[in-house]
Amino acid sequence: MPLKDTGTDQLIKAAAKRLLFSEGKLHATTQDIADAAGMNRSALHYYYRTRDQLISQVFQESMTVLSLKLDQAMLSDHPFPKKVDELMDIYLTEMSEFPYEETFMVTEMNRAGHTLISKIKEGPVVSFLAEVAAEMEAGNIEKMNPVHFLINLFSLLSYPIIMSPLYQQFFQLSKNDFGKILAERKELVYRMLFKI
């Protein structure tokens, strides 16, 4: 609502996004967010009347930006393997910076109902799935419901990042060592996906 754009509201959103999506502090209060943004709590309310408004703003924008990037990759005119490679890069970049983005979305849906993401439209996913199906026909990927291909892709990349704190303990690895494992995964996942 402010007439001059001084970027303060962007700062607030960035702080909220960092707390919620990067640090996984899903219980962050308005005070926490204000602190993280280095300002008074009333500044938050100046820009967003309520906490929920701020949250859902962050939610919506992140959603839009990410799905735009993914759409772009899916629609590019590169050959299929290159396209998958791009998709993985985009997704990995996002997940590395904001590991808890998806977790937040799901838990938020469980809290506030599915209204928040109702505006997702399939868009390029359908045409991409058709491409996947074609690759399967051509014998480059094992035949299955093409949806599985995308689910596998996202699962193999995302889950280990999300669960990283848990798995470091489980495997008794240092943060550093587990980081090395994660770094190996892009190559490994790519090979898995195209194995016949």
Added chain:
Amino acid sequence: MPLKDTGTDQLIKAAAKRLLFSEGKLHATTQDIADAAGMNRSALHYYYRTRDQLISQVFQESMTVLSLKLDQAMLSDHPFPKKVDELMDIYLTEMSEFPYEETFMVTEMNRAGHTLISKIKEGPVVSFLAEVAAEMEAGNIEKMNPVHFLINLFSLLSYPIIMSPLYQQFFQLSKNDFGKILAERKELVYRMLFKI
């Protein structure tokens, strides 16, 4: 602490577990839990002085029970493929009933620090990883750091269940149709893991 065991505290823990782990209401209040357990909020405090005590009790017990089951599967003297099959069954059963168990653990760690799970000891994981390595040597699995084998297993099974609300929207599938997709995955994942 009660001398007679009338099962009331079990009831409370079960309600909490259902809310947190099954329904993904990670923000559940003591009131929410009391309601779900069909009793007064003070009954909670009768058994657990504070909310945190209840939560960490639920946390610990779930953790112990699950890792016990997994350990058992990993230590069984079945041949390797059968062993993996059991592991998948156990894991799938748990995740189907409590999809948000792992999510909760991670977010709880981000909130309260890693103290909660510090008592995990590697136990049978190490010997199982050695078995995986042996299978790789024998040429039954593609060679890689054996840790990846387990990460892949858990990722491919767990992630789609956790993200189910999100992916139903993303793929524009009904709850029912997405359920069918999920049901196909055990077979599919098994094949992926052993593909050379």
Added chain:
DNA sequence: ATTATAGTCAACAATTTTGTTTAATAAAAA
């Protein structure tokens, strides 16, 4: 029968979190 224990309930107090308001400041616009 008396006593200890399990369990429930309602009321209360303390704390946290949220949202509002009002006043003050500073800078840009008219």
Added chain:
DNA sequence: TTTTTATTAAACAAAATTGTTGACTATAAT
């Protein structure tokens, strides 16, 4: 210069959440 606008700060009110207490019931043990 006057006026608007962005921004901050402090204080306040309202709500939500948590934790405590004491009274009350029922049951099993002594």
